[in-house]
Amino acid sequence: MRKFLLGIVTGLALAIVAVFVLGMGALMYVEAGHVDPRADIPPSSFEKKRAMGALDAALDRYAPQSKDPIQPTAPNLARAAKLYGTYCAKCHGAMNSSETAWRVRLYPPAPQFPKEPTDMEEFENFYVIKHGVRWTAMPAWSDQLSDQDIWGLVTYLNQMKKPGASMPRMSRSLNPSAEGTAEKGAR
Ligand code: HEC
Incomplete structure (x- = not known):
């Protein structure tokens, strides 16, 4: 023994x-x-699996499971579309264009929401948008956007998942900071 x-x-x-x-x-x-520090190559499947797994596990642990209070009404979606155009489209792609304005390669890459809608839970997206993701280009928006507006963006992103969902298109008028916007850059 x-x-x-x-x-x-x-x-x-x-x-x-x-x-x-x-x-x-x-x-x-x-x-x-x-x-190799280069960012213009796709992350290896090993890295993708490790990093995404770690993010999922951390979100499970840290993100409070709150419910999205913002309904997908036309005014709510219009407001979110405007915010998305101003703050997010540069990295995540605009609704009416398949490319991001900056045309930069981020590592890890930013998901192009119009083409690849998010598959995360609403409360996870809220947490990611509010607090950002360390060691990636995803900024924390807690200083710029109210919780209301972040939930609005979560609702907007969710609508993108729905086939044939009518999304307010981002136009110049919806997007006041037209400098180098996705729309402009995509031409
Ligand atoms: C400077 C570039 C940049 C900007 C601007 C940006 N993001 Fe991100 N975002 C990223 C990157 C890069 C990732 C991927 C992070 C990762 O792989 O973990 C990301 C990830 C996300 C995710 C997680 C998606 C998923 O399914 O994994 C959400 C949600 C998100 N961003 C929403 C937004 C919203 C909403 C805005 C605007 C308020 C925004 N982002 C602005 C770069 C950006």
Whole structure:
């Protein structure tokens, strides 16, 4: 019995040392500059899986499961469309154009919502929009936008999922900060 227990303890200790050595090895590999910093290549499937998995798990833990209070009424959607055009379309793509204005490649890339609607829960999107995502280009909007407006954007993004949903198109008049907007940039 003692031998058996000793075996288990030794096995566990070896496993812990192995995990530590592997982890340090990976860190040293990264720190020694073996990971190409370029952002104009698509993330590997390994990175995608790891990063998305980590984000999903963190959202499960941290995002309060609140309900979206904003109904998809025409005025609400129009207001959200305007905000989306001003603050989001540059990275996430405009409704009436398939490309982002900046035409920059972000790493990880920004999902192009008009083409690939979000599959996250409403409260998760709220949390991401309000607080941003560390180590990505997704900014925190808590200083710029009220909770009301963030929920409005969540409602707007949700509408994009619905096939044939009539979305207020972003036009110059809906988008006052026309400087380099998605619409303009897409020409
Ligand atoms: C400077 C570029 C940039 C701007 C501006 C920006 N985002 Fe993002 N956003 C990103 C990136 C990059 C990601 C991907 C983050 C990741 O991979 O975890 C992202 C992720 C998201 C997600 C999570 C989507 C998903 O399904 O994984 C939501 C929701 C979102 N953004 C909404 C918005 C809204 C709404 C605005 C405007 C208020 C906005 N973003 C403005 C770059 C941006």
